[in-house]
Amino acid sequence: MKVSKEHTTFEITTNLLDSIQLHIEAQNDTRLQDQLNELHYADIAEILDELNLDQATYIIKLLDSETTSDVLSELEDDVREKVLENLSPKEIAEEVKELDTDDAADLLSELSPERKKKVIAQIDDKDLVADIQELLEYDENTAGGLMAKELVKVYETWTVAGCLRKIRAQAKNVKRVHSIYVVDKEDKLIGRLSLKDLLIAKNETKITDIYIPKVDYVHVNDDDEDVAKLMAKYDLEAVPVVDDSKTLLGRITIDDIVDVIIEEAEKDYQLAAGITQDVDAEDSIFALTRARLPWLFLGLIGGVGAAVIMGTFDTIIEDFPLILLFTPLIAAMAGNVGVQSSAIIVQGLANDDIKGSINNRLFKEMLLAALNGIILALVLFGFVWAWQQDMQTALAVSVSLVVVIIVAGIVGTFIPLFLHKRGIDPAIATGPFITTSNDIFGILIYFIIAKFILNI
Amino acid sequence: MKVSKEHTTFEITTNLLDSIQLHIEAQNDTRLQDQLNELHYADIAEILDELNLDQATYIIKLLDSETTSDVLSELEDDVREKVLENLSPKEIAEEVKELDTDDAADLLSELSPERKKKVIAQIDDKDLVADIQELLEYDENTAGGLMAKELVKVYETWTVAGCLRKIRAQAKNVKRVHSIYVVDKEDKLIGRLSLKDLLIAKNETKITDIYIPKVDYVHVNDDDEDVAKLMAKYDLEAVPVVDDSKTLLGRITIDDIVDVIIEEAEKDYQLAAGITQDVDAEDSIFALTRARLPWLFLGLIGGVGAAVIMGTFDTIIEDFPLILLFTPLIAAMAGNVGVQSSAIIVQGLANDDIKGSINNRLFKEMLLAALNGIILALVLFGFVWAWQQDMQTALAVSVSLVVVIIVAGIVGTFIPLFLHKRGIDPAIATGPFITTSNDIFGILIYFIIAKFILNI
Numbered sequence: 028m029k030v031s032k033e034h035t036t037f038e039i040t041t042n043l044l045d046s047i048q049l050h051i052e053a054q055n056d057t058r059l060q061d062q063l064n065e066l067h068y069a070d071i072a073e074i075l076d077e078l079n080l081d082q083a084t085y086i087i088k089l090l091d092s093e094t095t096s097d098v099l100s101e102l103e104d105d106v107r108e109k110v111l112e113n114l115s116p117k118e119i120a121e122e123v124k125e126l127d128t129d130d131a132a133d134l135l136s137e138l139s140p141e142r143k144k145k146v147i148a149q150i151d152d153k154d155l156v157a158d159i160q161e162l163l164e165y166d167e168n169t170a171g172g173l174m175a176k177e178l179v180k181v182y183e184t185w186t187v188a189g190c191l192r193k194i195r196a197q198a199k200n201v202k203r204v205h206s207i208y209v210v211d212k213e214d215k216l217i218g219r220l221s222l223k224d225l226l227i228a229k230n231e232t233k234i235t236d237i238y239i240p241k242v243d244y245v246h247v248n249d250d251d252e253d254v255a256k257l258m259a260k261y262d263l264e265a266v267p268v269v270d271d272s273k274t275l276l277g278r279i280t281i282d283d284i285v286d287v288i289i290e291e292a293e294k295d296y297q298l299a300a301g302i303t304q305d306v307d308a309e310d311s312i313f314a315l316t317r318a319r320l321p322w323l324f325l326g327l328i329g330g331v332g333a334a335v336i337m338g339t340f341d342t343i344i345e346d347f348p349l350i351l352l353f354t355p356l357i358a359a360m361a362g363n364v365g366v367q368s369s370a371i372i373v374q375g376l377a378n379d380d381i382k383g384s385i386n387n388r389l390f391k392e393m394l395l396a397a398l399n400g401i402i403l404a405l406v407l408f409g410f411v412w413a414w415q416q417d418m419q420t421a422l423a424v425s426v427s428l429v430v431v432i433i434v435a436g437i438v439g440t441f442i443p444l445f446l447h448k449r450g451i452d453p454a455i456a457t458g459p460f461i462t463t464s465n466d467i468f469g470i471l472i473y474f475i476i477a478k479f480i481l482n483i
Numbered sequence: 484m485k486v487s488k489e490h491t492t493f494e495i496t497t498n499l500l501d502s503i504q505l506h507i508e509a510q511n512d513t514r515l516q517d518q519l520n521e522l523h524y525a526d527i528a529e530i531l532d533e534l535n536l537d538q539a540t541y542i543i544k545l546l547d548s549e550t551t552s553d554v555l556s557e558l559e560d561d562v563r564e565k566v567l568e569n570l571s572p573k574e575i576a577e578e579v580k581e582l583d584t585d586d587a588a589d590l591l592s593e594l595s596p597e598r599k600k601k602v603i604a605q606i607d608d609k610d611l612v613a614d615i616q617e618l619l620e621y622d623e624n625t626a627g628g629l630m631a632k633e634l635v636k637v638y639e640t641w642t643v644a645g646c647l648r649k650i651r652a653q654a655k656n657v658k659r660v661h662s663i664y665v666v667d668k669e670d671k672l673i674g675r676l677s678l679k680d681l682l683i684a685k686n687e688t689k690i691t692d693i694y695i696p697k698v699d700y701v702h703v704n705d706d707d708e709d710v711a712k713l714m715a716k717y718d719l720e721a722v723p724v725v726d727d728s729k730t731l732l733g734r735i736t737i738d739d740i741v742d743v744i745i746e747e748a749e750k751d752y753q754l755a756a757g758i759t760q761d762v763d764a765e766d767s768i769f770a771l772t773r774a775r776l777p778w779l780f781l782g783l784i785g786g787v788g789a790a791v792i793m794g795t796f797d798t799i800i801e802d803f804p805l806i807l808l809f810t811p812l813i814a815a816m817a818g819n820v821g822v823q824s825s826a827i828i829v830q831g832l833a834n835d836d837i838k839g840s841i842n843n844r845l846f847k848e849m850l851l852a853a854l855n856g857i858i859l860a861l862v863l864f865g866f867v868w869a870w871q872q873d874m875q876t877a878l879a880v881s882v883s884l885v886v887v888i889i890v891a892g893i894v895g896t897f898i899p900l901f902l903h904k905r906g907i908d909p910a911i912a913t914g915p916f917i918t919t920s921n922d923i924f925g926i927l928i929y930f931i932i933a934k935f936i937l938n939i
Contacts, residue, residue, distance in 0.1 A: 067717055068718050070695050073726070120689075194682065209868055219754060226650065227651050258741075259738075259742075262525075262738035263738075264738065281737050281738075281741070285718075285740075285744065289715065291586055293748075295748075296751060296755060296826060297826060299826075300823055300825075308827050308836060308844070311837060312854060314853060315827070315851055316855055319823050319851075321818065323819055323820065323823075323855055323859055327816065327859050328808065329815060330812020330816065331863070331866055333811045335870070338870075345804070348800045351793055352787065352790040354807070354810055354811050355814040356783070356787065357784055358815065359785060359818070359919070359922055360779065360782055360783065363778065363915055363918070365776070366756045367775050369756075369773070373765050374749060374752060374753070374764075380763055395768045395771055403779055403780070410787055424917070429716070432779075457756060466811055470811060
């Protein structure tokens, strides 16, 4: 285990950072190049994230653009933005030329319209400019926003030998050849061919005799999450992208999809925890506050709402203060059940795994909540009775618990389904939103039932 | 958009299920085969998940084992287990032979030791048996548990032309050729070669002159999540697996890693929502109860604890019942802040993104919580004063809110870091665990501060 760890995973040490900073100060370029050329671009990007802007820019200008273009793509957004500001349009154009078209378009899309124009003016390759400008048109959350123009495409009329010759030429621009896409004379996608098939086939064979007409593809306007689902389900490593007339426009590779899957999972996780925007532990206190405070305000409003509701039941407050001791319990249980049931629905919706009608779903959750609620209520009843020897309070608390859990389960199930129907991301429902509304509902129900059972 | 949707994404309709069920009843095998052969194995698996056991077994026995072996791999665990029980060892052996070694081992590992032996006895290919038995030895959450034995490997001494010949032979057993691994005469991994490089190179070139010595690899005992991180970071589509002496044992492909990433994200999400075990919306009420009830019990204990704590402050209950109206607010805010801060830490740990000491981290969270707390407390103070015209209560509630938020933030930061240090998955900390402990802490702090400010 140790053996491989040392070789495969890279970790930034203070030593490494210090030595790089010293080399930069001393303008010890050869040593710096030797040190950095040993590293993967993703690791250099991690180092640059740790350096100050001048140091990062120094390294970007020092290394060749083949390396730095990839480094730029891997940098954290805010660092990249600042480094790019330090580069001239000509320097940025050099980086862009080295990148795959999808990464090039991503990089350009972060510049101001003016700078974007200036950078594009510095690129002399007309085809590249056309490709990038096409990609810049697509929404970043669609297949078009993810795809690259680089792909290997052959015409059905070619032979294997001819194919191999042409592929050798095309493949120089394509980092990884996954599939070879077969098109008709109008450039419409009609099938695919694996490199392996081509290797095994005889030279004189015609493509039309060996290609596989069954090919998964996506439309350029498809949602990126749908593309991710498709590729994950069918274990695809690349998928061609077509337009309305099935003309082959580009391809999406699985590494970009892995990023989409990870980002989506992180977003849902943060939303469930009451954090908006994409923040991480290393962000500034200001950024973190901006992501967290709105949800806490929601919680505050919920708490104030609960207090106001309780305030209206003055006979309970005066004569049965014991009831008040259990409000945190009721609120907490309502929140927990709501979060559980909404999380299951949110995940089911994400996996297209929710079958049957909303009513069936609500009925099932009701049964489930009732079962859980009754078990918990029996325990609670026993405890309150043993603690306070007060039958009425014990009854009020435990009956309320059952009802509150059922209502919380139904609310937790209904809200994400409702949001989904309305085209809103149901992930925002889990977490503070459900917790807060269930706190208020729960306490209201509790006090109404208590008032009834206590006969006041 | 519509165009592609119809072609690429498959959806089970009642019509389709009905027609399949009718064909099964009528034993209309040809029609059934025609209908199913049109579909991807992942789609057939989805259909089988919806059928009853006899119907599912009927289809498995009907289709050829090349298709059904893949279908079996894609089935939901409980369905697969039952279908396998309906097949003879000989029938299972037929399926196993068609699968890649990693999927074959996964399938066999689900059988009882006795049946496993019987199935293996039915496989006549000695090499395959040896490969599968090797894979069965590895822990399922390690690189060894994920890897397949199928790979394309060449010796450094070969020429390109010789290589292509041998690869053509090897490649027949490998569904997708990602990289060609280059080994020395002792089968130790020394580099890699892309198929593309091989295609571009001249026939007489020696492998030793063109291979890339820089190759990412993992150790057979590495944790599967570490493999996922490595492959995601370096955009790898396949990674070779080696043992202590760097002997090449197998390879892991990105499609298996995508599954690891999705499963891990789902597990963390469910844990944050207070759901243990891998359940989904379609599971039985009993399974869902088993996954949800333990966390609700934890919440119940927390609520009872809070009630008992409040019960000891009898002077507050009797003389200042107004204080009791804000316990749900204090508890909710403590819970929300705790979940937020723990979620950020859990995600940071998952991404290896937590730098600096625990003390620095706690100090930062303290500042952040204090900032959020003071803003929220000012709002709350204004509200309580306006509502009740009671300076002391307003002061008690808002001062408590600041302190409670700070403590909740520190607890939420500390617990996952502590669990991580102890080698426990910090993801269990977010959700009910943090919420419950923060409820109790929060209410205790609130009552102590209230007692102090109210001078009792």
